[in-house]
Amino acid sequence: MSATATAPPPSPGAGTTADPTRTPRRTGRPRSRAVPVGVALVAASLPMFMATLDNLVMTTALPVLQVELAASLEQLQWMVNAYTLSFASLMIAAATLGDRWGRRRVFVAGITVFALASVASAMATDAGTLIAARAVQGAGAAAVMPLSLTLLAGAVPAARRAMAIGVWGAVSGLGVALGPVIGGAVVDGIAWQAIFWINVPVAVVAIPLVRRALPESHGHRQPLDLVGLALAGTGVLSTVWAIVRGNDDGWASTRVVGGLLLGTLLLAAFLVRENRTAHPLVPLRLFRVRSFGVANATALLFSVGVFGIVFLLSQYLQVGLGYSPLEAGVRTLPWTAAPMLVAPIAGALAPRVGVRPLLTAGLALQALGLAWQGALVGGDVVYADLVPGLALAGIGMGLTFAPSATAVLADMGADDHGTASSVNATVRELGGALGVAVLVAVFTAADGTLSPTGYTAGLQPAMLAAAAIVGAGALLALLMPRATGRGQAVALH
Known part of the structure; x- marks a missing residue:
């Protein structure tokens, strides 16, 4: 569930992804036709x-x-x-x-x-x-x-x-x-x-x-920051592992506290490394641009809420409501397919109205849709009751993708587009992993189990937590500069 902005080439030492609007340097024998x-x-x-x-x-x-x-x-x-x-x-x-x-x-x-x-x-x-x-x-x-x-x-x-x-x-x-x-x-x-x-x-x-x-x-040949890669990867892994183990081992246990502390220290070391090395994986100076910082913060919160609930909801449709795997997959379409219809409309509107109103509305609709479902799954519910919430979340997702992609690149120099796009894609994927860990931790803490009766008990608080997380993203989107994205075309993938 992601949309990533297209990326022009990085400047020396600043990025990794080349410009899709320019023809890259080719090597080897030319093609005959x-x-x-x-x-x-x-x-x-x-x-x-x-x-x-x-x-x-x-x-x-x-x-x-x-x-x-x-x-x-x-x-x-x-x-x-x-x-x-x-x-x-x-x-x-x-x-x-x-x-x-x-x-x-x-x-x-x-x-x-x-x-x-x-x-x-x-x-x-x-x-x-x-x-x-x-x-x-x-x-x-x-x-x-x-x-x-x-x-x-x-x-x-x-x-x-x-x-x-x-x-x-x-x-x-x-x-x-x-x-x-x-x-x-x-x-x-x-x-x-x-x-x-x-x-x-x-x-x-x-x-x-x-x-x-x-x-x-x-493209531009720069050294790969292996130290930074190791620090970031192990830091995130340690953090996610600790969250996953929290309910089973106890949140005050040595293993969980140690895992969270180690993850925090490694990620802090990664930030120090990126600030000092000549060829960083993630140039921290990009986050001084407010539109880029807000776009990535909202993308993180969006991914935490949405990916974690997709993990739980797909199982609820089978374990809780008794659908087959295919029936469950089809019933996610009001959510997952709606962006294909809505995103092009949002892409057309963004140059006219700017990113902020679309991004804020999209995240707010997703939070409302998740809250709708969360309010219902605690009692007797049939699938039809969930459809309005699924549709609201899907429409909101469609409104989010294009403006978010625009905001990532809107105030960046052309030489930084590649790095900006790659960083945003990475943030969203990491948010998905954190979302599964965090929302399953909420599910388990509420005595949720993989059984028809136990699944509902855990799903409701997890769904409401996801709504709150995405809702926080909507509030954060209000910090986006008003002029961001106006008059700029949107490029998605």
Whole structure:
């Protein structure tokens, strides 16, 4: 459930993602004839769709995995978070390596890693093996996502680039919307393992297509900040692990307090490192721009609230209301599919009215939709009662995506667009991991269990907590400068 702004090239030492509106430097022998735009679109979008789909495709399979792999609620969380944390932590690093070693080369390597990890996931016979395979799968996705748009931009003529980027963005949104539905259909019709096996033929088709249709290119070659990468990755992992363990071990236990303290110290060390190194992963000076800081803060709160509830709601539809995986996936569509209709409207409105009113309204509608559902799930409820809340949340999400993407880049210099876009994508993915950990902690603290009667007890306070978190994002959006985004076009993916 994400929308990321397109990214022009970074300045020396400032970023990792190249400009989709400029043709990157190509290497190797020139092609004898131009590749049709449609072929380039498929080559860039197919792997990206695969990586986007796997963000949510597992959600409707979680109750089945809980039974077949004898997985605990904590293990179910890590099946999702292992992918998300690996994806988020390595995205900027993968883009940097693409700039140095060749974007197409790293892109193909990412597809290969993703496919092999999908095979390992499908063959897993216990929860621990599946969690480990999902972490590797996330590493592959980290190389796919930031490079697909840059490669597409270099493969199509400048006159058709805006159209290609728009189609690419629609495909990304489709992956989000169809993730729970496809996951449910595959689990119902075949088996849970098939949600991973389907990635293999996609990769087999995609790799030669990428090599044929997308030209190799390089960007600014800067050193990779391995120390910063290690500090950030282990800091976030320690923090999430401590939150996940909080209810079981006790929030005052040595392990939980130690994990939170270690995570805090590592993240503080990361900030110190980024402020001093010549080639930071995340240039902290960007956060001095108010529109960028507010956009990332609201994106974090949005992801914490929304991703955590998607994790719980997809299971509630099966465990609490008795739907099959496919039926549950279809019933998420008022929420997950609405942005595909609303986001283009918000994108058209943003240059006229600015980012602030759209972003504030979008987050407020999502908070209202979550609160609506939270107020109902505590008693006797049927699915139809939840539809207005799901629709409100979906409309709000659609209003959020385009303005947020605009705000990330609106007041940035062109040389910083790549870094700004990559940082925002990473913030949202990390927010998703934190959201699953935090809201499941609320669920568990309220005596929620993976049973028809116990699920409702925990879901209501978790849903209301998510509404409060997203509502805080709406209030924070009021700090966005009034003029941000006016007169500027929106570019989404």
